[in-house]
Amino acid sequence: MKRVTVIRHLAFEDLGSLVAVLNHRGYRVTYRDAGVDAAVGTDLPEPDLLVVLGGPIGVYQQEDYPWLGEEISLLRHRLEAGRPTLGICLGAQIMAAALGARVGPATSEIGWSRLELTPRGLAGPLRHLAGVPVLHWHGDAFALPPGADRLALTPTTPNQAFAFGSYGLGLQFHPEVQWPEFERWLIGHALQLAALGRPIPAFRIESRIRCKALVAPARRCLEEWLDGIEAGTPGL
Numbered sequence: 001m002k003r004v005t006v007i008r009h010l011a012f013e014d015l016g017s018l019v020a021v022l023n024h025r026g027y028r029v030t031y032r033d034a035g036v037d038a039a040v041g042t043d044l045p046e047p048d049l050l051v052v053l054g055g056p057i058g059v060y061q062q063e064d065y066p067w068l069g070e071e072i073s074l075l076r077h078r079l080e081a082g083r084p085t086l087g088i089c090l091g092a093q094i095m096a097a098a099l100g101a102r103v104g105p106a107t108s109e110i111g112w113s114r115l116e117l118t119p120r121g122l123a124g125p126l127r128h129l130a131g132v133p134v135l136h137w138h139g140d141a142f143a144l145p146p147g148a149d150r151l152a153l154t155p156t157t158p159n160q161a162f163a164f165g166s167y168g169l170g171l172q173f174h175p176e177v178q179w180p181e182f183e184r185w186l187i188g189h190a191l192q193l194a195a196l197g198r199p200i201p202a203f204r205i206e207s208r209i210r211c212k213a214l215v216a217p218a219r220r221c222l223e224e225w226l227d228g229i230e231a232g233t234p235g236l
Contacts, residue, residue: 002027005047007071009034009055009090012184016176017215021222022049035067039074049084049226050075052091054174056192058140059090059097060104072098084167084229089138092162092170099145099164106141107156110196111203112210115160115173121151125224126161128217133210135174137185142172169225175218179211 004027006015015022015029022029027049032039034055052075062068075098078085087095093103112133117126129152136154144150144159148168151161160172177185186193186200186207193200 002049003047004029004049004051005039006031007034007039007050007052007091008032009053009057010188012181012188013054014176015051015053016181017178017218018176018222021219021226025226034071035065039071046083049086049229050078051086052088052094053176054089054091054137056189057090058103058105059093068094079164079168082165082167085169086225087168087170088176089172089174090140092172093140093142095164095168095170096142096145096148096159096162099148101143101145101148103140103142105139108139109136109154109156110138110192110198111136112206113154115152115154117152118150120149120163121161124151124163125221125228126151128220128224129175132214132217134214134218135177135207135210136172137174137189138172142170167229175214175221177207177211178215179208182207182211 004022006029008014008031019029052071057065059068059072071094075085075095079098085095097103112135114131114133115129117130122130141157142159144162145164148162148164150159151163153160157172162170186204
């Protein structure tokens, strides 16, 4: 059985709708909670796929969260070895830092909007997300890592997705969110949403519609990326 290790930074930010793809393909999914569990320790062999999920902290906060340095080192090792690695939001920022790119505070994006795909993005698995509003929830952003290919952007965030070789995929946005589990985000991020003056009822109504529309294209995107990795002829 193939193994996927998922590094999780918040209990309610999990694989969401994407777990069905991994289960269908025979992956055994193991979560490791950042700062609590060893990401990949002696009790857990190096996985066939590593997924690093989102969270509300920044990669530059290593003095406050020393284990961030361990995550960066882990991803550097994975990517140098050409091992399949997927980063989402904070996970993509950690990937970028591991590859030597700058990550820091930027224009905040919280809400739903469409991606602008680059020619490289349109030629690969992300094409399934063309024209589909995706969830953005970040206050930091990364520069394009050396040797990486930019796949997507938005007006406020020039690097929304990148490919590193055929085995590394970093996504600043959230393709994994699903309904009704998204309600946990509205609860868990209540203070942030209140500070922004974001009306929860309207955001909930929009998110219910958008989450349901995102599930199928997000799953097709992951399916195609995994097809390429497993066949040795990646689509990125």
